[in-house]
Amino acid sequence: MVNTPREGRRLSRRLSFVASGRELAPAITLRRTFREFWPDTRGLRRLFAAGVVLAIVAALCEVAAIRLFGHITDEVLATRELGAFWVPAVSWLGLAAVAGVASFAGSYVTALGAERFLLGLRDRVFAHIQKLAPDFSEKRRLGDLMARLTDDVEAIEELVGSGLVKALTAAAGAVFFAGAAFLIRWDLALVTFALIPAFLLVSRAFAARFRTAAARERYSNGAMNSVLEEGLANQPLVQAYNRQPAEARRLHTEGRTWLRANMAQAWLSGLYGPAVQVIETVCLIVILGVGAWEIAAGRLTIGGLLAFAAYLALLYPAVQSLGELALTVSEAAAGSDRIIEILRTKPAVTDAPGAVAAGTRGRCRGRVDFERVGFTYPGRGRPVLREVSFAAEPGELLVLTGPSGAGKSTLAKLLLRFYDPDAGRILLDGADIRGLTRESLRANVTVLHQETLLFSGSVRDNIAYGRPDASHDEVIKAAEAAGVHDFVKLLPQGYDTPVGQRGRLLSGGQRQRIAIARAILRDAPVLVLDEPMSGLDETMATQVMQPLRRLMAGRTTILITHDLRHAPEGARIVELEPVPRESRLRLKRIGTPARRPAPSRDAHHETASGAARQPASPGMARQVVSSVSPSDRMCGAQQGTLSDPGRHAAGAPDALHGVRQGTAPGPRDDSPES
Numbered sequence: 001m002v003n004t005p006r007e008g009r010r011l012s013r014r015l016s017f018v019a020s021g022r023e024l025a026p027a028i029t030l031r032r033t034f035r036e037f038w039p040d041t042r043g044l045r046r047l048f049a050a051g052v053v054l055a056i057v058a059a060l061c062e063v064a065a066i067r068l069f070g071h072i073t074d075e076v077l078a079t080r081e082l083g084a085f086w087v088p089a090v091s092w093l094g095l096a097a098v099a100g101v102a103s104f105a106g107s108y109v110t111a112l113g114a115e116r117f118l119l120g121l122r123d124r125v126f127a128h129i130q131k132l133a134p135d136f137s138e139k140r141r142l143g144d145l146m147a148r149l150t151d152d153v154e155a156i157e158e159l160v161g162s163g164l165v166k167a168l169t170a171a172a173g174a175v176f177f178a179g180a181a182f183l184i185r186w187d188l189a190l191v192t193f194a195l196i197p198a199f200l201l202v203s204r205a206f207a208a209r210f211r212t213a214a215a216r217e218r219y220s221n222g223a224m225n226s227v228l229e230e231g232l233a234n235q236p237l238v239q240a241y242n243r244q245p246a247e248a249r250r251l252h253t254e255g256r257t258w259l260r261a262n263m264a265q266a267w268l269s270g271l272y273g274p275a276v277q278v279i280e281t282v283c284l285i286v287i288l289g290v291g292a293w294e295i296a297a298g299r300l301t302i303g304g305l306l307a308f309a310a311y312l313a314l315l316y317p318a319v320q321s322l323g324e325l326a327l328t329v330s331e332a333a334a335g336s337d338r339i340i341e342i343l344r345t346k347p348a349v350t351d352a353p354g355a356v357a358a359g360t361r362g363r364c365r366g367r368v369d370f371e372r373v374g375f376t377y378p379g380r381g382r383p384v385l386r387e388v389s390f391a392a393e394p395g396e397l398l399v400l401t402g403p404s405g406a407g408k409s410t411l412a413k414l415l416l417r418f419y420d421p422d423a424g425r426i427l428l429d430g431a432d433i434r435g436l437t438r439e440s441l442r443a444n445v446t447v448l449h450q451e452t453l454l455f456s457g458s459v460r461d462n463i464a465y466g467r468p469d470a471s472h473d474e475v476i477k478a479a480e481a482a483g484v485h486d487f488v489k490l491l492p493q494g495y496d497t498p499v500g501q502r503g504r505l506l507s508g509g510q511r512q513r514i515a516i517a518r519a520i521l522r523d524a525p526v527l528v529l530d531e532p533m534s535g536l537d538e539t540m541a542t543q544v545m546q547p548l549r550r551l552m553a554g555r556t557t558i559l560i561t562h563d564l565r566h567a568p569e570g571a572r573i574v575e576l577e578p579v580p581r582e583s584r585l586r587l588k589r590i591g592t593p594a595r596r597p598a599p600s601r602d603a604h605h606e607t608a609s610g611a612a613r614q615p616a617s618p619g620m621a622r623q624v625v626s627s628v629s630p631s632d633r634m635c636g637a638q639q640g641t642l643s644d645p646g647r648h649a650a651g652a653p654d655a656l657h658g659v660r661q662g663t664a665p666g667p668r669d670d671s672p673e674s
């Protein structure tokens with residue numbers, strides 16, 4: 001059953017799937033697995049069919065070769081007639097050559113089909129995950145998703161692709177070898193066939209123990225990998241906190257558990273081989289005993305007996321291989337369950353039928369409107385946003401502030417259409433973004449995420465990520481504008497220097513500036529900066545501020561920040577407060593800081609009832625926007641709207657989001673750095 005270490009690993013994976021079948025819920029039938037994944041074999045079926053045909057040719061050659069072996073034994077060895085040797089010997093050689101070529105070609109085309117199937121299915125699942133909101137991956141353990149894209153996809157292939165080929169060829173081989181043995185002596189064949197259940201019984205007895213051992217191995221392997229992954233990913237933390245010995249101990253403990261689980265498996269595989277061998281020996285002795293009796297009685301030749309034994313030696317592995325099919329099915333069922341779960345997850349948003357491209361010739365002016373937007377994350381009872389309205393004019397800088405968890409980053413996700421709002425709408429240049437193609441929408445909106453996201457490629461790759469066709473000069477220009485060029489020049493390989501895993505070979509400020517260069521190169525008219533200064537100290541923040549201003553110049557910018565010290569002068573400020581637990585009251589404020597933003601956000605606060613905490617800066621211009629409970633709505637409506645009173649008033653005046661227009665924003669002095 002377990003012949004090579006690779007097969008052993010495969011078997012343990014297979015058995016562990018069976019063992020943990022309950023959690024993995026292989027409630028999927030064989031038919032359903034085939035129905036779901038058979039279409040993935042389109043274009044590959046000829047390869048698999050060729051694999052079956054070639055494997056059958058090889059098996060037939062083996063049947064014929066054994067026949068020749070019997071013939072040589074009887075006609076040459078027993079009679080000592082050397083002259084009768086050459087023809088069968090050359091034929092045997094010819095058969096061996098044909099079998100070798102057929103076997104090689106069969107394995108090759110089957111492997112080609114299998115690898116292409118894996119490639120196609122993995123691409124399909126990965127492409128589907130990319131269509132889902134990023135939260136889909138973020139909510140899951142990365143290791144689990146990786147296992148689905150590798151082990152589970154492979155398990156499906158082993159059933160639907162190469163597994164099917166293997167099953168068909170094993171079945172054909174079993175029929176040929178059994179048939180050939182039957183032709184030599186049908187009564188002797190029946191005796192030996194009667195011993196086949198003994199193989200199945202031993203397999204069954206071992207499988208149960210193997211299953212437990214394999215499940216332990218898989219579990220401890222997962223635990224060990226987690227320790228490794230965490231230890232390596234958090235290496236700076238481990239070293240800074242002097243936790244190296246503790247981490248080493250943790251790994252050693254998990255490693256020892258894994259070792260014990262592996263030894264249990266090794267013990268079982270070691271025992272299984274001799275157990276099967278005992279049965280095979282029993283079979284052989286029975287055959288030899290009965291054969292000797294039959295030879296003495298003149299009813300069987302020595303060549304016939306040896307050929308008979310050779311057929312049985314090939315028949316038993318074929319039968320075992322068919323027996324293992326049940327394990328392949330279990331594994332594939334569990335794997336397909338997990339893959340189907342991904343494939344059946346519907347994207348939170350899709351392009352509407354008839355969706356159009358944003359803007360004129362793909363580029364919009366950059367006006368953004370949030371109109372009474374309400375949103376609750378799927379599976380969450382409480383809304384994150386309720387009746388949020390504000391607008392940003394083309395080229396305007398709007399600072400979005402508010403306490404942690406108020407939903408600021410969620411607004412960015414809605415603007416990118418990772419989700420659609422449950423209520424209200426978001427407009428880009430006056431067009432509801434639900435009517436735009438997601439590709440064109442996202443081409444017009446660049447988000448700089450709170451955590452700088454870099455790939456492990458070179459500096460150049462990371463800058464050009466949003467525009468892979470950018471020329472070298474364009475990359476350098478963007479890098480210069482972002483203040484990247486000077487430090488890149490000092491790197492050992494310049495723009496070709498690898499930035500390391502998630503850009504960890506660079507400082508936080510350098511990473512951030514590369515992300516700014518990437519955004520500059522992308523040149524989208526709308527920009528969302530989500531806490532661009534987070535994690536940067538004062539000096540770094542100052543260094544990043546200059547390139548940021550260049551990036552913001554001429555673009556509609558929504559700057560999300562807790563820290564109003566980073567709000568450029570003259571910027572309009574929108575404050576978002578969390579949706580209160582009980583009341584439907586929601587308050588947000590818009591203001592314009594004076595020459596310098598207030599040092600403390602508290603200085604801007606004003607209570608919902610209107611009892612103002614005075615702004616620290618005397619020149620602060622302020623608008624108050626409030627989304628109010630139904631009884632307050634009229635009051636809100638009377639206050640007008642932020643930017644287009646006519647449009648809102650013409651809509652549903654009694655449900656309007658209340659806006660109190662403050663002093664007009666002062667002149668912006670964060671204008672593009674020239």
Ligand SMILES: Nc1ncnc2c1ncn2[C@@H]1O[C@H](COP(=O)(O)OP(=O)(O)OP(=O)(O)O)[C@@H](O)[C@H]1O
Nearest residue numbers: 135377380384402403404405406407408409410411
């Ligand atoms: N994918 C998600 N699924 C469910 N809830 C989420 C998800 N993402 C965020 N939330 C919740 O939504 C609320 C708003 O989160 P969001 O990240 O928008 O806040 P924020 O104002 O940007 O906070 P911070 O300033 O700390 O970044 C939080 O309570 C958060 O727990």
